[in-house]
Every structure is written in structure tokens, then in C-alpha cells.
Amino acid sequence: MAGSGGLGGGAGGGHGAGAGPGAVLRAPRTPLLLAALVLGVYCLCALPGRCPPAARVPAPAPAPAEPPRASLTPGALVLPVASGPGRRRFPQALIVGVKKGGTRALLEFLRLHPDVRALGSEPHFFDRWYERGLAWYRSLMPRTLDGQITMEKTPSYFVTREAPRRIHGMSPDMKLIVVVRNPVTRAISDYAQTLSKTPGLPSFRALAFRHGLGPVDTAWSAVRIGLYAQHLDNWLRYFPLSHFLFVSGERLVSDPAGEVGRVQDFLGLKRVVTDKHFYFNATKGFPCLKKAQGSSHPRCLGKSKGRPHPRVPEALVQRLRDFYRPFNHKFYQMTGQDFGWD
Secondary structure (H helix, E strand, O other), X not given: OHHHHHHHHHHHHHHHHHOOHHHHHHOOHHHHHHHHHHHHHHHHHHOOOOOOOOOOOOOOOOOOOOOOOHHHOOOOOOOOOOOOOOEEOOOOEEEEEOOOOOHHHHHHHHOOOOOEEEOOOOOOOOOOOHHHOHHHHHHHOOEEOOOOEEEEEXXXXXXXXXXXXXXXXXXXXXXXXXXXXOXXXXXXXXXXXXXXXXXXXXXXXXXXXXHHOOOEOOOOHHHHOOOHHHHHHHHOOOOOHHHEEEEEHHHHHHOHHHHHHHHHHHOOOOOOOOHHHEEEEOOOOEEEEOOOOOOOOOEOOOOOOOOOOOOOOHHHHHHHHHHHHHHHXXXXXXXXXXXXXX
């Protein structure tokens, strides 16, 4: 028992001795070992492929791209785009021609109709900017509600060879409006516009006739545009005649309500724009819109409309009449309308 007690006492004495000076020397080993262990784990994790992958934070979804706009591309036209309710749609009707025929007047008259929404500027999509795509074209259009018609006008479409095919590719049911005018008067008006921007322009004779004395020069655009039958031939390869309405530029001046009435019928619209909306401005020589509600002034087209024509000798005018006559007669036959230019 004494031995057992000695053993127990020795063990107890050894524990008691461990609490003495020897214990003070061993105590720091625990934090040192812990620090070494942490350092080792860190070093192992620092090696490529040894650390567990960190949780990835999902990247925020990109913001929806803005629709392409005309102002985003260098050299593009800055076009006014209406805002408000509704949505942008491709046009259901186009005024495709002709330059200096009365297209601006017709567009402004039609914009009086509450069911017509039209782009004010000429987008030139089907002749100049087609490579920008249909989404870009639609982004230019004003917003419309159900039952309203979207329109635009670009007179150069009528003489652009690729335009009919491109328009048909977008909408084979497109309604097409062509405003035509006596081609001789139209050519002189075209020249007057160019002359106002280029004062040093050669004379009308020099441009309209080869070498000023020879045959009519159809290479000059002012002459070429008036070959309506040739241009219409190209369009009829893609659209039936029933898709066209031919508006007389002369009657648009003498009877604006009557011609606009025909256009409203063609578009399937109620005849809202009538003779009560017009008065004849003797100074300008064409009709203007009566003052709108809330306005103290009537509304006429801009200063560039109704500019005086330069004087062209009657002999030259007659030569142009003779030149255009067969083309005019063919155009009458193609359209079923006699415009009375001869």
C-alpha cells in the first residue's frame, strides 16, 4: 500500500513539479505551433491550384442597348423624333417623289390629320443610308397609336433604281404617293433652287442642252427626273399600279382640298382635311394653312417655297416641251391620268 501510495505520491509529485519552473519553459510552445500551422496553410494555399476557388460574384447584367439613332453615326442626319405614347412602326405609306413637285406641301397638309404621324425631315434611308439597317430606320419614326398611319417623304426615292426593291423587301403592301408636275416647270424650279445655293452656277441653257445648243442633256438630274415614265417602269417591276396614287402638283396649288381629299381616300382615312383649312397666298402663289387654334398667324411653307424662277427664253422652253411630250404621253397611258401638260 505504501508502494502504491509512493507511486501515487510520485505521480502527484511529478504533476506538482510540472507546475513549477519546468512548466514556465514549455508554455510558449503552443502559440508558436499554432502560428506555424496557420503560416503553413497560408503558404500551401498561395500555390497555384492549391487553394479552394473563391465564390464568384455574378457580374451585373448589361443595360439594354439604346436603339440606333441618326445622331450616333458621324455624318448622319439629325432628325426630330416625336416622343409620347404609342410605339415606333415602319411606315405604311411613303411619299416617294418627285423633287420640286409639291411633296413638302402635301406632307404638311396631311399632318393636319389626327390619324397621320409623319417624319418632318427626309430620312433618305432607301437611297443613302440603307446599310444602317431597318432597326435604325424604324428608330427615326414618330410614335403612333393603333389606327394611326406612319409616313415619311423622300422625293429622291422615285429616281433611285434600288429603292423599289428595297421598299418591297420591307413591305410589299406599301402605299406609294408620287406628286408629279409639268417636267419643264419642274426642271426650271429645280434649277432655281440650286442657283440659290450656288450663285456661280452655269446658265440653264448650258446645263439643259449639250454644249448649250445641242440636244437635251438627260445626264443633268434636273432633266432626268422629269422622265416619269422611265422611272415608273422600274417601280412597276415590284409594285402593282394599285399601290400608287399620282398627285398633280398643279392641282395641289389650284385645289389643295380636292387633291388632299384623294390622298385621304387612298390612305383609308376619313376626310378631315378640307377646304376650310386652306387659303390662297397671292404673294407666294400657293395655298397656305389657315391659322391654327391658339395662334394669331396662318402657316405657310418656308421661304424656300415659292421662290421666283429665273427667266428662260421661250424658245428653250418650247424645245423642252417637245422633248418631254412622248414621255408625258406614255406616263398618261401608264397611270390612266392625263395631267394636261401638253
